[in-house]
Amino acid sequence: MWEKAFSQAPGYQRIEKNKSQTIGLKTLEELKDFIDFEHIKYCLLKPYFEVKDYPLVEARELLPSFEVDLYEYKSLPGFSMVAFERQLNSFQEIFQFDALHSLSDWEEMQVQDTCSVEENAIATNIRTFQSRLPKRYHAAFLSEFESKNICSMQSYDRILPFLLELERAHVIAHDSTGEFTLQGMYASLPSNLDSELKQFGLKIGKFKPGNNLMYECNRLFVYQFMMELHGFPIVSERRTSSAMFAIRLLRQHERFIVRVLGQSDRTITTMMSPPPGTPRRLAKYPKVEKTALVQVHENQKDLVELLKDQGFFVDDKKRVVILRVTYQQHDYSPKNVREDRALSVLRQEVIHPITGRTIENLNIIQNVRNMILRLNDIVRGEYRIPVNYKRSEIIESTDTHEDRLKALYTWLSKHMHRIVDYSDDYYSQIVRVLDGYLLAPDNYGIFNDHYELHQEVWSRYGQIQQARKIRILEDLRNRKYKGESISYHRMLELMTEILNELKFEIVNYFDRLVVKVLIIGNDVVSDSYLLRKYIQVDDKTLSPYGHDIKKMYQQLVMLLDEFRSIRKSRTASSSSSSPF
Structure with a gap:
């Protein structure tokens, strides 16, 4: 089936039928449309139909915060690529690569330069490419390209299998006529991770010059947040260097695409410069997209029927679709209860495997009902999807209560930010499932045997409960409650009510959440x-309404003092018990 992929896609169909003519890709957007089809066809669909037991991407793997990959699939393709909407200037570029030249570039060089220039441009490009290609592929490469132009985008589908065998990136840029061609290979994208991280x-206030302890305590948080802004967890060098290079190019106001496919994540990740005219506040980060083959959950019956009727399934039996997810970045804010949320899902698109058309406004990876079903599967011991517990252990099933607790902790950690924002109705369903398992009398003896794990899950559960209350406080600070504007009187009334409840819940103490309470409270007072x-103002001049507001204000001040005292005693006790 993969050979017919996008055979009816308007732009791609024109290119396929006119292989002898130039494609004429001149803008970054035109190039992206073209390579989207090429990379999906040859790097996702082709392996899916040719590799036995192709590992489909789980929907949860496309949800931030991203999980560390469990396995590396050596039989699957991987690549990295960078594209520039300009001509390359070899000496002035900030990265190393082996240059390739289109025929028009050689003609210009012969006119402008008197030094020895190879008469046969095609032969020079072939020798350059062959020098980096593993020897076992030389015969096939020469059979395909001997005396042929490898730089033209008409040849990209045929050169791509050989590009996939190279460890480093290939480079696409304008030639001397202003059209995109393959302009380089074996490119080493500079990472510069240390300076970018620091x-x-x-910038976000997590490090201070010369403060080693602060650096060591916050380093992983900063590292994780910075990587997630660009679509990755803390991962391998190929994807890390791609993200760092995108940061650098954006800072230099380049028009670029950086794209990478990992053998472990099976996902095409694209970082692209924002289009011209993007407001400055939205142009701080590259546009991040991920494309993968994903299975639609069987319980989404209406969605399955819609996709099947319109021919969107790559594999009807397994309900496999080509899913493209676009993300939105979030600035770090210490005032935000979800301060470690760097990324959220902006848009989901399913791509038709034949026509290339997309359908939006679908919810495949964020479906709340599916998430609650997965939670039920965990507590019942029916969950069979591998889980990475604290990046140190792979949980293959939930047959034992020990594994259920580990999977439950991982599930709560993964979806914490989403649960904080759930409606009361959906949250009550989650509470019902968790309480039904964690408070079941029949499980008390079992949980005593796994006391630390049980407490770990309770701690995460308690953190979510407290965070939901603080999320309400965040809205109240702006005099908003359940989407509606409220008065100062109602704001103070609700805040004092919530803080009174919260001060008894922080037996499970989370310093970050208490700090958020104090920041929000200080903003209000x-x-x-x-x-x-x-x-x-003088009490005598106040109306009864004003007296009520002043009284609640004083109550709020007293509650904040209580929270400061609690934090002071907690931090003092923790520092005295620390071996350092």
């Missing part, structure tokens, strides 16, 4: 309008 940590209108 610069980012200083420092509100200039509140101070001017009700607090810094």
Whole structure:
């Protein structure tokens, strides 16, 4: 089936039928459309039909925060690529690569340069490429390309299998006529990870110059956040260097695409410069997309029927689709209860395998009902998908309570930010499942045997419960409650009510959450309008309504003092018990 992929896609069909003519790709957007079809066809669909037991990407793997890959699949393709919407200038580029030249480039060089230039441009490109290609592929390469132009985008589908055998990136850029061609290979993308990490940590206030302890405590958080902004967890060198290179190119205001496919993640990740005219606040990060083969859950019956009727399935029996996910980056804010949320899903598109058309407004990877079903599977011992527990152990099934607790901890950690934002209805369903398992009398003896694991799950569960309350406080700070504007009176009333509940819940103490409470509370008690209108005025001039507001304001101040005392005692006790 893969040979027919995108055979009816309008732009791609024109290119396929006119192999003898130039394609004429001049803009980055035109190039992206072309290589999307090529990479999906030859790097996802072809392996799916040719590799036995192809490992489909789990929907949860495309949800931030991203998980570390469990396995590397040596039989699957992998590559990295960089494209520039300009001509290359070999000496002035900031990375190393083996240059290839289109025929038009050689003609220009012969006119401008008197030094010895190879008369046969094609032969020179072939020798350059062959010098980097593993020897076992030489015969096939020469059979395909001897005396032929390897730089033209018309040849890209035929050169791609050989590019996939190279360890380093290939480079696409404008030739002297302003069209995209293959302009380089075996490119080494500079990582510069150390300076980028430290610069980012200083920027968000997690590092301070010369403070080694602060650096060591926050390094992993900063590393994870920075990588997730660009679509990855902390991963292999190929994907790390691609992300770092994208940061550098964006800072230099380049028009670029950086693309990478890992053998472990089976996902094409694209980082692209924002289009011209993008507001400055939205142009701080590259546009991040991920494309993969994903199985639609059988419980999404209406969606399955829709996709089947319109021919979107790559494999009807297994309900496999080509899914492209676009993400939105979030600035770090210490005031945000979800402060480690760097990325969220902006858009999901299913791509038709024949026509190339897309259908949006579908929910394949964020379906709440599916997530609750997975949670039920875990507590019942019916979950069979491998789980990476704390990056140290692979849980293959949930047959034992020990494995269920480990899978449950991983599930809660993965979806914590989403659960914090769930409606009360969906959250009550999650609570019902968790309480039914964690508080079941029949399980008390079992949980005593796994006391530390059980407490670990309870701690994460308690953190989510507290975070949901603080998420409400974040809205109340802006006088919003359940999507509606409220008065100062109602804001103070709700805040004091929530803080009264919360102070008894922080028996399970999470310092970051308490800090958020204090930041939000300080913002409210420092509100200039509140101070001017009700607090810094004589009681005699206040109306009964004003007296109520002043009284609740004082209650809020007292509650914040209690939280400061709790934090002071907790931090003091933890520092005294520390061996350092």
